[in-house]
Amino acid sequence: MKRVFIFFAFSLLFTTRGWAQATGRSTFLRDSLDIYVNKALTQWRVPGLAICIVKDGRIVLMKGYGTRELGLQERIDENTLFMLGEITEAFTTTAFAKLEANKTLSLNDKITRYLPSFKLDNKASEVTINDLLTHRAGFKTNQGNFTFYNTSLTTQQVIDKIGHIKPVYPFRATYGYTNSAYAVAAEVIPKVTGRPWYIYLKESLFIPLGMNNTLPLSQELPLVLNRTVPHTIVEGRLTPIPYPQLDNLAAGLSISSTMGDMSKWMMALLNNGKVGARQVIPEIAIKTTLHELTGNQPSASTQENEQFGLGWFLQDYAGRNLVMRNGKVSGYSSSITLVPQENLGILIMTNTDKNELPEALRWQILDTYFNFPYHNYSDSYLDRYKANDANEQQVKRRMRDSVFLNPPPAQALVNYTGRYVNDVYGHVNVSVGEGNTLEMRLEHHPKMFVKLQPMGGNRFYATFSEPIYGKSAFTFVYQAGRITSVRIKVSDAVETDAYDFKKID
Known part of the structure; x- marks a missing residue:
């Protein structure tokens, strides 16, 4: 599932504190991070969190906090699995960029070349792979999600039902995030490789990168011992919930991974696709996904200064290009950030969906590396979150009051x-x-x-x-x-x- 990214921290930076440098901010990770995170876990009611930072080709920090499941003392280590949600898209787009670099297909190919039965409001013949991967097919954000998310539908049934949905916007007129777009696009991969999406990802990305614990399908996660349990807030109480079944939308949502594996992913992307001397991902594929604004016309912009490329949000922050993705599915919330100019990568994963700590901690760490004055982003995000939650609870109370009468x-x-x-x-x-x-x-x-x-x-x-x-x-x-x-x-x-x-x- 997708929540439109609100660039709260960017505006906060300018409205609260300017650009003056601070003294000693580089000590935050060494001296203050544990206190900061443990306090935030309590405030946000997060059972467990994993954080990994890579810089200049090495792991700077890899640490787990809290527990895999509420009430159990099972610690989080470098091999503990979390669901990534929409971060999955970056793997799918890298797979497509790799296929294009190898001349197997073009991102500008029409979808109907590979899926002749695909239908979309009389526009199917015009839709390209790139249109789906950059969310420009005309759908409103999350349109159709009730029908598709965590349901018994197969991927083919999802594709068939898309033909019954009337897009809200004109074709290519604006950005509108839909998990189902990636479900359609991924069906091209077996047509050109002879292997389904999840097998191709394993063979072309996970195995060559040494991501041996990463799982492409949600159905696999409950079968592994070293895994987190998803949580949410129910009637004001933090509680474990069942694992979501997302394999009908797998290419946009279903990957689970670990700190150890994701450190390899981030370092490979920041090293232009190389692992040691091996070129695992073609350099042109890295350029396509991380640097080119493939949806860079104004209609593809979701926020001022923010663009959606191939599976990533691309943003300027204090003169540095940020490559970012948030992921949120039932019971999980995560974020990944790359700063190619600084050769810096940041990953934060949590096992509850009712928190914005991964975003807040992202900006905290970025400001530390950029030597900006200290501001507690977790507190600011939490204040906003509580205000929004209070408004939602008020609406629910009014409805409940009607029932109690x-x-x-x-x-x-x-x-x-x-x-x-x-x-x-x-x-x-x-x-x-x-x-x-x-x-x-x-x-x-x-x-x-x-x-x-x-x-x-x-x-x-x-x-x-x-x-x-x-x-x-x-x-x-x-x-x-x-x-x-x-x-x-x-x-x-x-x-x-x-x-x-x-x-x-």
């Missing part, structure tokens, strides 16, 4: 029951639940249900059994003496738009 629904509960269908998602079933409630089951989320409590009229307070989908108000439509449809809304973190389902029985 025990208002009768406009119709007998049985009148809301039945089967509802949406052209993109598929169908859901509504039945009478325990007490004065309804229960909804969803076709492509077989392990999830939604509890619906009357709020008065035809509105119901919806609580998803999987926390990431949140809580919201569902509205049923009553026309011509019967219930005709229901509008379903999930958390904005999954998808911002609602889905309308038509009642069919």
